[in-house]
Amino acid sequence: MKRLSSACSLSLFLLLCVTFYGMAQKPARILSHPQHVRIERLYRLNSPFRETNPSITPDGRYLYFMSTRGGKPWSEARRRPDGSYEYDGDIYYSLKENGTWSAPVCLPPPINTWNGEDEPVVTPDGNSVYFQSWEGWEIKKGPYQMAQIINGKWINPVGLGDGITKYFLDQAAMGRELATDGMTVSPDGNLFIVATGPYYGNMDLYYSRRDARGKWSYLRKLPISTPGNDRHPFIAGDGKTLFFSSDGYGGFGGLDIFKVVMYSEEQFGEVVNIGSPFNTAGDDECFIITADGTEAYFTRNGDLFYANVEKANPALKPQPTVLLAGKLIDAHTQAAIEGSVVVTNAKGEVLAQGRSTNKGEFSLVINDLSGSYFVKGTATNYQPNSIRIEVGAIKSTVRLNAIVPLTSKARLAQIEEERRRIEEEERLRIWKMYEEAQAAVTTGIMALERIN
Incomplete structure (x- = not known):
């Protein structure tokens, strides 16, 4: 969480607190879990400093989070309101292999x-990350940006701009003190939700929608926001299930974690409290879950926790979805290819898209349960290719x-050259046969003439 600029007076803040006091929403129904759910602290990822705002790929392979552990050339210490010290936040990630998170x-x-x-916020393919930075944000069209990893290296971030930047510019122009504390982007990359409001006050959830031209709309408040404190949104892999933390729906005390199904940005299902052991009398925040609903993570007291759910x-759990993993390979050499992958249905509608890594691997989430898909791979200097997947309706x-094999243009040129060579050889063979036949006929005619 980072503050934008300060102009609000303490008296205004107190007035807002008084105004909002007692205006909480109707208490949400609390989920009970029939079997014990064990939670454990992620010692492998935690540090003596604060970790928060985790994000996970739908397949559960990549986990991103913010840490104030410092230790970098650019790290600067600062004092927190409670008197403790920490460093400015940095973004970290970990890869899960053989059931263990990497350092x-x-x-x-x-x-x-x-x-x-x-x-x-890591994208489903694990090759891009959205993030917040106030460093030169007005010029960079921030404060939210996106960076991609190409050929194994992170390229310069690009600001999301449009209505998202405009909203924060307008708030700054009005002298409002703003901060953010949690952001999420839908798996298809078209819905953006952020928690924003006064730095030391109550925040609300706002959203922006990206249109067909790729432009982000101006931020608008979600109707599930309360007069209380709403933070840390997370859109699950199904693109419909939203988790967030709030003290505006009652519960165990402090910030509790809630779940709701989104039908649109203006229409929602029932908001439910996800219950114990996830929620306690303290602040429980930043809940994320894999698309298959088996692994969950959240933060408490500045530490990351894991739960087998x-x-x-x-x-x-989120609604059913399809997790597609695969690889782009060279059809001739079987070598891995870094490129783009697009999944469509029979109508040609795009269901998911992303990139393969420099190891050729890709991972996407498909929120279409028809079970009929076309997976198209493209890469520089390769001929595009599509394969079809038919598995029937999914419940x-x-x-x-x-596995999507691609043929290189160089290989296609070789094949074409070989085809032309074979055609030329065949033409010459046939011509030779014709000449031999002609010679035989001529010889026969001459022989008949001698007989006569």
């Missing part, structure tokens, strides 16, 4: 800077695999 890796500049970065109340979350 956290700090993203390099220019993603992380001396100013502090926060609220990472396979046997948790089914009402906790529960499934994992599918796809």
Whole structure:
């Protein structure tokens, strides 16, 4: 969480607190879990400093989060309101292999800077990350940006701009003190939700929608926001289930974690409290969950926690979806290819898109349960190719695999050259046969003439 600019007076803040006091929403129904759900602290990822705002790929392979552990050339210490010290936040990630999270890796500049970065959101393919940075945000069309990893290296971030930047510019122009504390982007990359409001006050959830031209709309408040404090939104892999923290719906005390199904940005299902052991009398925040609903993570007291939720109340989990993993390979050499992947249905409608890594691997989430898909791979200097997947109607979350072979243009040129060579050889062979036949006929005629 980072403050934008300060202009509000303490008296105004107190007035707002008095105005909002007692205006809480109707208490939400609390989920109960029939079997014990064990939670554990992630010692592998935590530090003596604060970790917060985690994000996970739908397949559960990549986990991104913000940490104030410092230790980098650009790190600067600062004092917190409670008197403790921490460093400006940096964005870290960890890769899960063979069931174990790797040691956290700090993203390099220019993603992380001396100013502090926060609220990472990793895309389903694991190759891009959205994040917040106030470093030169007006010029960079921030404060929210996106960076991609190409050929194994992070390229310069690009600001989301449009209505998102305009909103923050307008708030700054009005002298309002603003901060953000949690952001999420839908798996298809078209819905953006952020918690924003006064730095030491109550925040609300706002959204922006990206149109067909790729432009983000002006931020608008979500109707599920309360007069209380609403923070840390997370859109699950199904693109419909939203988790967030709030003290505006009653519960166990402090910030509790809630779940709701989105039908649109203006229409929602029932808001439910996800219950114990996730919620306590303290602040419980930043809940994220894998698309298959088996693994959940959240923060408490500045630490990351894990919960195996396979046997948790089914009402906790996202709706069914399709997790597609695969690889782009060279059709001739079988070598891995870094490129783009687009999944469409029979009508040609785009269902998911992303990039493969420099190892050729890709991972996407498909929120179409028809079970009929076309997976198209493209890459520089390669001929595009599509494969078809038919598995029938899907009723529960499934994992599918796809290998997409691509033929290089150089190989196609070789094939074309070989085809022409074979055609020329065949033409010459036929011509030779014709000449031999002609010679035979001529010889025969001459022989008949001698007989006569």
